[in-house]
Amino acid sequence: MGAQQVADRFAELYGAGPEGVWAAPGRVNLIGEHTDYNDGFVMPFALPHQAVAAVSRRTDGVLRLHSADIGDSVAELRVDDLAPGGDHDWTAYPAGVVWALREAGHAITGADVHLASTVPTGAGLSSSAALEVVIALALDDLYGLGLRRWQLARLCQRAENVYVGAPTGIMDQTASACCEAGHALFLDTRDLSQRQIPFDLAAGGLRLLVVDTQVKHAHSGGEYGKRRAGCEKGAALLGVDALRDIPYDGLDAALARLGDEEIVPLVRHVVTENERVERTVALLRAGDPRAIGPVLTEGHASLRDDFRISCPELDLVVDTALAxxxxxxxxxxxxxxxxxxxxxxxxxxxxxTKAVEEAFAAAGFTAPRVFEAVPSAGARRLA
Structure with a gap:
């Protein structure tokens, strides 16, 4: 979806061209799953798939929203009326960002917005974060707010947590806002310190495929929240601020102190996953990208067996690919x-790719979507 195409559609909808066009990407998390809300380490990179927004300011307190991907109608809201729990469709994401900016003291007086996105929805590739970040960046530019990228990410996370009601961590928004082309982002979610780690697989004769199982998920559903609550309970039982504070070499002792058998595997996953992120960083910095393969596979076993958040389709991809x-x-x-x-x-x-597609057909599953993941640029102004 090109900037000019989005700008042209904006003009058709609102009668004049936009003040600018911005883009923010989806992301793939290379390693570090369910560690972000435990103050841990993550390692995402941005995809070429992105949300694109044409935006202009308004001064009358009206927020008009249109999506090329949803339908023909333009949603019209008043910024003074925005409140958590009021919107139950896609408009909650951009409206939530406006609400979060205003809650933070920024005088947003309205906007006209047209959006188009190539980030697959429900595929675990952060389509919602891309939508939030592109709106935040556009409004930051247009209103001259002077916010830094990590601040935009924090505001977008607040929009998703409080306004939308999805208990996500900070990784998705930070990845969309801060990633660089050709790199993975090593992010400490406690202090938001970042390091860009070179991640040029093509130069080494490697590829990273994304296999979208077409099984949709919803973060605002109960199971994600249950895992997060379990991790918080584990930290409380162990007397630490977050599971990040349990050292890898002290894991066995920590697990022995837990009296709740339901919590043990959750704690084990988070602590070992943080160690896998650090191991992956070390391997990539040493110029040995092939060696991260077994680390990725270890991570899947932990998510499947300890965190219990996989599904038959995901397991089939992993098993077929490894075989x-x-x-x-x-x-x-x-x-x-x-x-x-x-x-x-x-x-x-x-x-x-053929093996995975054939395995899905044999199992009677919906055909997967397979594409190459190329580490791409983070959010930016296009026009």
């Missing part, structure tokens, strides 16, 4: 559907 010679594979995203990633030699991509 076909992939270097590593795991589910990515919040779980209960969505996507898996497969690290493979470039020469094996066609064979692996």
């Amino acid at each position: 076909g010679g992939a270097l590593g594979a795991r589910m990515t995203g919040g779980g209960f559907g969505g996507s898996a990633i497969v690290l493979a030699e470039a020469t094996d991509v066609e064979t692996l």
